[in-house]
Amino acid sequence: MTTPPTTVTATGLSLRYGGTHALDGVSLRLTRGVTGLLGPNGAGKTTLLRVLATAVPPDRGEFTALGHDPGTSAGRLALRRALGYLPQTPGFHPDFTAFAFVDYVAILKELTDRAARHREVRRVLDAVDLADVRGKRIKRLSGGMRQRVALAAALVGDPGFLVLDEPTVGLDPEQRMRFRGLIAEAGEGRTVLLSTHQTEDVAMLCHRVVVLAQGRVRFEGTPAELTARAAGRVWSSAERDPAALAGWRTGTGTFRNVGDPPEGAHLLEPTLEDGYLLTLDSESRTVTA
């Protein structure tokens, strides 16, 4: 299998915020398709996404996306024209309809021709299955529908680089599945960076994954490689093993332990979550039953 070409390259991105390093020398490479960004709360995921979305410049380091250097005015403008961004807390003008909101974002994205803009608004609302509620006020839509409106806004102009900040948070399982389907579609032919703390999202959607903790990249590779980190390091026991780095009771009543197994332990097939837990710092990976 040939490696797809790199579309986004970041080198040494650092940003101090409130006296701490929100980002501390982050370097990564993205290719076409969906890349998952995993990390605990406060890991710096949102800050990294804001930097890559040009919402805030880094203190140090640089990056290029789709061949554009946001360190220059022309590069920043070119990147913004090729960017779709769904922030963690997308805000809506409460009295806007779904159509009016996406139309407003389309104007900000320089779609000035009214007829062409309206066609584009219809296209993206259709793409996220909101054709039936185009004229409804956003305040009357469910949380899942609002997230889809925000995704539609991000898709305006057919951007080549899509930055999605925890879009599945707060959605019920059915809405989450639906949203995953939309992200998978959006990832065809595009570079998508999806921030999440749900390993399920990564397992189902992503061809690559980056683990961020305390502002640093702890892992970069495929989900299979992250899972492989836990090979031979997951075992079951009747009681929680105190030597385990993490352990939790499963549905069968036995404990699933992650760490360095004792001799003769009953080893289990590792999952992505196991690999993720082992990748995090020891302070943040202690999980109690």
Added chain:
Amino acid sequence: MTWHVADEDLRAYARGELAAPLLWSADTHLTGCAQCRSRLAGAADPVALDEAWERLDAELDAPRPSLVERLLVRLGVADHTARLLTATPVLRRSWLLAVLSLLVMTVLAVHLVDRPALFLALAPLLPLGGVALSYGPALDPSYEMAVVAPMHGFRLLMIRTVAVLTAGLAFNGLATLALPEYGLLALTWLLPAVALTATGLALTPRLGPVLAPGLVGGAWLTLLVVAQSQAHSHSTLVPFTAAGQSAAAAIAALATVLLYQTRDRFDTRPAGGFVDGGAV
């Protein structure tokens, strides 16, 4: 139906060349007039017709432009700019009513104590506050999406500033009309208003969207207190004399030049934080 779309307009519509606001009238009319829809079918080649139907379909979903938006378009403002102007967060009805109520109360107080300085002190602060609140995350729910949009941050800021200044100055102007006994003196809020707003904006890239207008507003009030302490009873305070007005004009000009020179900073670093805090 009391009217029908003119042949020429119908042909332009089918070609996608009809401009707003005629376009809006045609959209609305075609939705309800079978006769004009049938004429449209005969007025265009099949490809152009398909596009016209698609366009009409899209227009049916589009929100009807507000009265103000339609008025702006009739005055020659581009329809997308009119949409941005009317979507300015602090032009919501609740905000405008609050400003209006404050002005009415101030005018009543001026009549009560015969001291126009009450109004003259307040009036310049309203546009300053309005403009300060018209960008940044506090009142703009889609702020973070706007920050990363290709539209230049300074352009959006200026569009909103013009909208807020126009509304603010119009309200102040109406309040001035309620104080005819003070003649031209009642208009001496205007130059300080422009000076304070321009200075607040010019300092925003350096000091942030809260501290900059806060400091400027504080400086204005301090100036008035000092002027009041040095004035004889019922004499005009210095900022509202010819010398004070000249100084305000000079400050306004200087701040405008400074603001223009720092325009790119509104684009590289957002003027405010984000709703959930986070790095700026």
